Amino acid sequence: MASRSTQLLEAAARVIARRGVRGLRVEELAAEAGVSTALIYYHFKDRAGILRKTLEFISDRAERYTTHRDPDAEPLSPREELEQTLLLELQDSTEVRENSTAWGELRASAVFDEVLREDLLRATRVWVQEVAALLGQVRPMASAAALESAAERLTALLEGLSMRWLSGTLQIAHARTLMGEAIDAEIDRLDRS
Numbered sequence: 001m002a003s004r005s006t007q008l009l010e011a012a013a014r015v016i017a018r019r020g021v022r023g024l025r026v027e028e029l030a031a032e033a034g035v036s037t038a039l040i041y042y043h044f045k046d047r048a049g050i051l052r053k054t055l056e057f058i059s060d061r062a063e064r065y066t067t068h069r070d071p072d073a074e075p076l077s078p079r080e081e082l083e084q085t086l087l088l089e090l091q092d093s094t095e096v097r098e099n100s101t102a103w104g105e106l107r108a109s110a111v112f113d114e115v116l117r118e119d120l121l122r123a124t125r126v127w128v129q130e131v132a133a134l135l136g137q138v139r140p141m142a143s144a145a146a147l148e149s150a151a152e153r154l155t156a157l158l159e160g161l162s163m164r165w166l167s168g169t170l171q172i173a174h175a176r177t178l179m180g181e182a183i184d185a186e187i188d189r190l191d192r193s
Contacts, residue, residue: 004035004039004043005043006057007033008029008033008035008039008040008043008044009053009054009057010057011029011032011033012024012029012033012050012053012054012057013054013057013058013061013098013099013102014032014098015028015029015032016051016054016101016102016105016106017097017098017099017101017102017105020105020108020109021051021105021106021108021109021113021116022109024047024050024051026040026041026047026050029050048115048116051106051109051113051116051119052115052116052119054102054106055106055116055119055120055123056123058099058102058103058106059123059126059127061095061099062089062099062103063130065088065093065095065096065099066084066085066086066088066089067085078134078137078138079138079187081134081137082131082134082135082137082138082183083180083183085130085131085134086131086154086158086179086183087176087179087180089158089162090158090161090162090165090172090175090176090179091172092172097166100162100163100166101166103159104159104162104163104166106120107120107159124155127155128148128151128152128155129148129151131151131154131155132144132147132148132150132151133147135147135150135151135154135186135187135190138187138190139187139190139191142190142193143193146189146190146193147190150186150189150190153182153186154179154182154183154186157178157179157182158179161175161178161179162175
């Protein structure tokens with residue numbers, strides 16, 4: 001059974017995905033989680049704390065569902081691991097839909113919220129560094145700058161493809177194909193650098 005804190009963060013991610021950051025009301029979050037508003041404030045202190053902790057939660061949850069491997073499965077090649085990690089952000093599951101939608105809502109709100117912007121910047125940097133490390137396993141002779149640039153392009157494209165898929169303007173299969181082609185293009189580019 002999930003801890004109380006995890007249950008509250010799951011509820012916060014659902015509310016943000018459904019209502020957006022501007023539509024987040026502590027009372028609605030409390031109702032979604034089945035707790036009192038006092039308990040929400042006890043765990044998060046204030047609205048900024050809710051947003052900060054929810055951003056951390058969805059980042060950690062995305063890392064879990066993109067990196068979890070069956071311990072009995074054959075190991076993946078570095079290329080397969082890179083592709084699987086990125087493509088698992090484009091899977092039609094409630095958890096991924098909710099995570100991606102909440103991430104997009106938090107990103108959009110960061111335009112107007114400097115504190116949230118700083119938190120989002122840190123989370124994005126971690127994600128880019130993780131993808132750059134995976135690319136470095138595929139092309140170990142590539143420069144750090146080239147790996148980081150490739151990771152920036154891939155993560156930015158993935159966010160855009162995810163939003164188009166979630167909004168119904170792009171089919172998930174096509175989004176996955178486009179992402180696969182982008183991975184190929186970035187690896188080819190690293191070979192030429």
